[in-house]
Each structure stands twice: as C-alpha cells, then as structure tokens.
C-alpha cells in the first residue's frame with residue numbers, strides 16, 4: 647500500500663469528498679486508512695464500567711485507500727505516487743506531478 651500513517655490526504659469520494667486530513671491509522675491488509683476527523687460516524691456508546699461515559703461519540707471509520715489521494719508537500723496538490731530508486735536500492739516515494747519526494 648502506498649499511503650502510510652502520517653500522510654496528508656484528500657478524500658476523492660463519499661460524504662467527505664474534497665476534504666483533507668492526516669492518516670492516523672493504515673490497514674494495509676484491508677487497503678483501508680483512518681483519516682483524522684474524516685468519515686466520522688456517530689456511535690451510540692453504552693456506559694460500561696466506572697470510567698466510560700455513555701452517549702453519542704464521534705468515531706472515525708476506516709475508508710478505502712482508493713478513495714483518497716496523497717497531497718504532495720512540495721506542490722500541495724493531490725497526486726499519484728511514483729517511485730524512485732536510490733543507488734543503494736532504497737525505494738523513495740515521489741510525486742508524479744512535480745517529482746518531489748514524499749516524506
């Protein structure tokens with residue numbers, strides 16, 4: 647999977663289309679990511695134990711990685727991810743638009 651935790655992404659589809667956020671969790675096995683503050687669902691939480699409060703809480707749900715695009719830190723545009731190989735064989739992610747490195 648090309649997108650990782652910490653990447654800034656823009657949502658391409660769904661109710662949060664056009665919004666941007668930072669990836670807080672990546673699930674490569676499921677091709678899903680959780681983006682900070684996006685794809686939020688209201689969860690009705692039952693109080694349990696002494697510390698957990700009940701009520702309605704906002705919970706970020708995982709979304710398909712195909713529905714987000716990374717935002718390039720160099721050109722600030724949503725882009726596709728390419729790869730460049732260093733002489734030592736290291737694979738570096740690059741922006742397909744400006745060819746800048748994606749951290």
Ligand SMILES: [Zn+2]
Nearest residue numbers: 718721741744
């Ligand atoms: Zn770029």
